[in-house]
Amino acid sequence: MTSAPVVLAFDTASACCAVAVIRGDHLLATRVEPMTKGQAERLLVICEELLAEAGISLPEVDVIGVGTGPGNFTGIRISVSAARGLALGLGVPAVGVTAFDALGYGQTPPFACAIDARRDHVYFQSTAKDGSARDAALFHHAECPTHEGPLIGAGGDAAAVPTAVAIAHIAAKRRNETPERPAPFYIRPADAAPAKDAPPMILT
CATH class of the missing domain: 3.30.420.40 (ATPase, nucleotide binding domain)
Structure with a gap:
């Protein structure tokens, strides 16, 4: 074994x-x-x-x-x-x-993740219900794309x-x-x- x-x-x-x-x-x-x-x-x-x-x-x-x-x-x-x-x-x-x-x-899709990038920006990536993830990108925190499910990380859940x-x-x-x-x-x-x-x- x-x-x-x-x-x-x-x-x-x-x-x-x-x-x-x-x-x-x-x-x-x-x-x-x-x-x-x-x-x-x-x-x-x-x-x-x-x-x-x-x-x-x-x-x-x-x-x-x-x-x-x-x-x-x-x-x-x-x-x-x-x-x-x-x-x-x-x-x-x-x-x-x-x-x-x-x-x-440990998260169940759909959800999105945000990471503090400073200067009012975040690194952002969303994951669809089927588990597929969109390309990660840098956004101003007020301009993140809409997404399904909870937000994990900066400005969201732990x-x-x-x-x-x-x-x-x-x-x-x-x-x-x-x-x-x-x-x-x-x-x-x-x-x-x-x-x-x-x-x-x-x-x-």
């Missing part, structure tokens, strides 16, 4: 480090640390602490799940870079999960499952789909002014 996969999942697309460890359907450990900067220094430390809390050694991890955005550009690159590096070192798949998929996890936990469960389900290496999902181009602290390079 094959044991349930152990998934280490994390997300730094918003102003926090969110990490979760699951085995099969069981949540072993999770943490969310609010922070506006410093994710690059804290992310792997939190991962190590949660694995220890769960009684899991790093080589026992079967899948890496990572939030790919949309959200903070530097934060997304930090997570994606870390996921690629860990997956390469462990020889396991890294599965990228968008913030829309994480928000929609997600059914915390972000990192949702990413972990989705990654577990998609681990055998031979996913491409996770890549940032930005929707809009980065601001013209570069960040003072350059994010780590993404492995190619």
Whole structure:
């Protein structure tokens, strides 16, 4: 009998480090640390602490799940870079999960998801009753398209499952789909002014 996969999942697309460890359907450990900067220094430390809390050694991890955005550009690159590096070192798949998929996890279609994009804008995506999703796009918060069902996220209902936990469960389900290496999902181009602290390079 094959044991349930152990998934280490994390997300730094918003102003926090969110990490979760699951085995099969069981949540072993999770943490969310609010922070506006410093994710690059804290992310792997939190991962190590949660694995220890769960009684899991790093080589026992079967899948890496990572939030790919949309959200903070530097934060997304930090997570994606870390996921690629860990997956390469462990020889396991890294599965990228968008913030829309994480928000929609556990929801019954139809519904729509909105993510704060600042400057009175949101990233928006709607999902029809048949489960098909429209292309995600950036809208002024007052100009979002009409949609069926509840709005999840910015200006709406809370997600059914915390972000990192949702990413972990989705990654577990998609681990055998031979996913491409996770890549940032930005929707809009980065601001013209570069960040003072350059994010780590993404492995190619």
